Structure formats: C-alpha cells, structure tokens
Amino acid sequence: MILLLFGMETEVKQVEEIELQIKNVCKNFMIDKKKREIIKNIDINVKKGEFVSIVGSSGCGKSTLLRIIAGLETVSSGQVLLEGTEVAGTSPRCKMAFQEARLLPWWSVEKNISFGIGRKVDEEEKDKLVAQYINLVGLNGFEKALPRQLSGGMQQRVSIARALISDPKLLLLDEPFGALDALTKINMQKEVLKIWESEKKTMILVTHDIEEAVYLSDRVIVLSERPGEIKNIINIDIGRPRKRGSHDFSYFTNLIYKEFFTEVEREVEYSI
Numbered sequence: 001m002i003l004l005l006f007g008m009e010t011e012v013k014q015v016e017e018i019e020l021q022i023k024n025v026c027k028n029f030m031i032d033k034k035k036r037e038i039i040k041n042i043d044i045n046v047k048k049g050e051f052v053s054i055v056g057s058s059g060c061g062k063s064t065l066l067r068i069i070a071g072l073e074t075v076s077s078g079q080v081l082l083e084g085t086e087v088a089g090t091s092p093r094c095k096m097a098f099q100e101a102r103l104l105p106w107w108s109v110e111k112n113i114s115f116g117i118g119r120k121v122d123e124e125e126k127d128k129l130v131a132q133y134i135n136l137v138g139l140n141g142f143e144k145a146l147p148r149q150l151s152g153g154m155q156q157r158v159s160i161a162r163a164l165i166s167d168p169k170l171l172l173l174d175e176p177f178g179a180l181d182a183l184t185k186i187n188m189q190k191e192v193l194k195i196w197e198s199e200k201k202t203m204i205l206v207t208h209d210i211e212e213a214v215y216l217s218d219r220v221i222v223l224s225e226r227p228g229e230i231k232n233i234i235n236i237d238i239g240r241p242r243k244r245g246s247h248d249f250s251y252f253t254n255l256i257y258k259e260f261f262t263e264v265e266r267e268v269e270y271s272i
C-alpha cells in the first residue's frame with residue numbers, strides 16, 4: 001500500500017514537471033500532388049527547464065517539428081500541449097530563433113529587441129526591459145547600431161534577446177549558429193548555456209552539429225531520415241560545463257555519430 005502511494009506521488013510530480021508534450025505527432029505535406037509523410041509518430045515529453053536537442057539529416061522534418069511546436073504549422077494527426085494546453089497558433093509562451101537572425105535592417109539593436117516584447121508597456125518599463133536583455137546577451141554599447149553594423153554572432157544575440165524579452169516558457173532554436181564561423185559558434189554556444197542556466201528556460205535546439213548537441217543538451221533526440229521518426233534518445237549524462245575532447249564527451253559524440261553512419265550507409269545503398 002505504501003509502495004503504491006509512493007508510486008502515485010512520483011507520477012503526479014512527474015506530470016507537474018512536464019512543460020511540453022508531443023503526442024504521436026504526424027505531418028504530411030502534399031508535394032507534387034502526392035501526399036508525403038514528413039514526420040511520423042513523434043512522442044516526446046520535455047521537462048520544465050530541460051535542454052533538448054533534435055538532430056537528424058537534412059530534410060527529415062526537424063524545422064517542421066519546431067514550427068508545429070511554435071504553432072506556425074498544424075499537425076496532420078496527434079497533439080502538442082504546452083503546459084497542458086493544446087497549441088493552436090503562435091503564442092507568447094513559445095518563441096523561436098532561426099539560422100538567419102531575421103532582424104529589421106532599418107531598426108537599431110534596441111528597437112529590434114523591443115519589438116519582441118509583444119504587449120503594451122510604458123516607455124519606462126520598455127527601456128528597462130531592453131537594457132536588461134541587451135545586458136543578458138552582452139551587447140552593451142551597441143544599442144543604437146543597425147544590424148548591418150554587427151557581426152553574424154552579434155546579430156544572433158539580438159535575435160535571441162528579441163525572443164527572450166517576452167519571457168516565454170519555451171525557446172526554440174532552429175540551427176541558430178549554422179551560418180557562423182567555428183570560433184564564433186563555440187562562443188555563442190557558451191553564451192546560450194549561460195542564458196539557459198540563468199534564465200531557467202526550457203530550450204529545444206535543432207542542429208546538425210553533433211558536438212553542439214552534446215555540449216548543450218540534457219537529451220539528444222536522433223531522428224531517422226524522412227519521414228522523421230525517433231530513432232534514439234540519448235541522455236547526456238555529464239556535468240556542465242562540458243569539455244570538448246574529454247573522454248565522456250567523445251563517448252557521446254561517437255555514440256550519436258554511429259547513428260548517423262547507419263543513415264549515411266543506407267543513403268548510399270539507395271542511390272546506387
């Protein structure tokens with residue numbers, strides 16, 4: 001009896017901690033008048049404050065899945081629940097940053113960031129919020145700069161600040177560092193880790209960079225080729241900050257690379 005009660009209690013606790021539920025989600029698109037399955041039977045529960053990465057080959061439906069979570073795309077079947085409520089269209093509870101920073105070129109850094117607030121606030125509160133998020137992403141001194149006066153990494157910082165300023169529960173990152181040079185990318189990964197630790201947001205990152213996924217994530221979800229199905233979920237059981245090149249780090253990157261090698265081998269077979 002005690003055991004039973006104990007079991008029930010942990011179950012209730014687990015339910016409370018879940019931020020996002022993706023329940024058996026499938027998505028089809030009509031391409032060239034034919035129905036194509038893009039993603040299939042995706043089942044994921046993401047805990048509050050968790051950092052999850054999704055990796056998979058190009059075209060396997062990663063961006064489609066993020067767009068569904070963000071309410072930018074509908075499901076063909078299944079359900080997405082954010083804090084227990086079904087996602088139906090975009091909402092300030094969930095924000096997204098993309099590979100291209102997508103800033104308005106004629107607006108300054110502070111104006112681009114304040115655009116993300118998304119609700120009416122008085123001037124004083126707006127200035128306070130903008131200053132807080134400029135500080136969070138380390139862009140002090142660049143408040144008046146235009147996007148073209150910034151490096152790619154700095155533009156991404158603006159994009160992340162714009163996404164975070166409305167205080168969303170969930171931040172979705174779709175290959176945000178894919179266009180950056182190797183060194184800037186590593187610095188940005190450190191920044192995102194710092195922000196994740198200080199802001200305690202739930203984050204889902206789509207990336208094709210396996211080291212990036214291992215450096216940042218609590219869990220890495222490997223999708224199969226299209227239609228993207230969950231092939232494996234790997235818990236990255238290493239403390240942070242993680243050291244690239246350490247034994248544990250290499251263990252996990254190799255584990256995920258192995259999943260990809262089988263994909264690549266199959267691709268070669270098909271193309272012969």
Ligand SMILES: Nc1ncnc2c1ncn2[C@@H]1O[C@H](COP(=O)(O)OP(=O)(O)O)[C@@H](O)[C@H]1O
Nearest residue numbers: 029030031038057058059060061062063064065
């Ligand atoms: N709006 C759309 N209409 C038709 N096909 C689409 C649409 N969006 C994506 N697709 C197709 O879905 C597949 C997966 O795309 P995407 O989710 O962008 O993949 P990934 O991000 O993994 O590279 C691609 O074949 C793409 O052409």
Ligand SMILES: [Mg+2]
Nearest residue numbers: 062063064174
């Ligand atoms: Mg994509």
